[in-house]
Amino acid sequence: MRIGHGFDVHRLTEGRPLILGGVTIPNPKGLDGHSDADVLLHAVADALLGAVGGGDIGAHFPDTDPAYKNMDSLLLLEQVYELVREKGCQLVNIDGTILAQKPKMAPYIDDMRNNIARVLENPISQVNVKATTTETLGFTGREEGIAAHAVVLLETRAE
């Protein structure tokens, strides 16, 4: 068994869509970044890479490479999971947490879970996503940005 943790932050800005877990969420501001800035999927991808000792997404998808401009992070996650499978590992379960003061994420959580479960070829029961405010504290509480954590458990095929 192997565990991994991922964490990511993106700044909220006007003129960008808010995409989390592959779901476009109506909101006055979206997330800034080189890719689609899907902070939840980035945390999940970093957790997967961490679990297999595969570095981090910045090393695999440099934000200086035009190829990743506005990249759909579901494709980024797919490529990371291919690497996990190549290393003889597969997903047991994921737990993700979005830290955002607004908007309310509850209506979109199951769609996020479905997207992640589909890309990682696992039942939705293995993929948990939750959201929390930071009680107006810190940069997330001031609605300057959104952060996300993810923890994954993998099993090696030999197990």
Ligand SMILES: C[C@@](CO)(OP(=O)(O)O)[C@H](O)COP(=O)(O)OP(=O)(O)OC[C@H]1O[C@@H](n2ccc(N)nc2=O)[C@H](O)[C@@H]1O
């Ligand atoms: C997903 C992508 C796609 O281009 O861009 P964004 O859409 O987030 O902008 C990138 O992979 C986004 O990678 P991410 O890892 O989140 O970006 P950063 O935090 O800026 O880190 C970029 C790279 O610098 C390294 N790094 C970061 C901070 C630091 N103090 N020292 C470092 O050496 C990290 O290991 C990483 O490999």
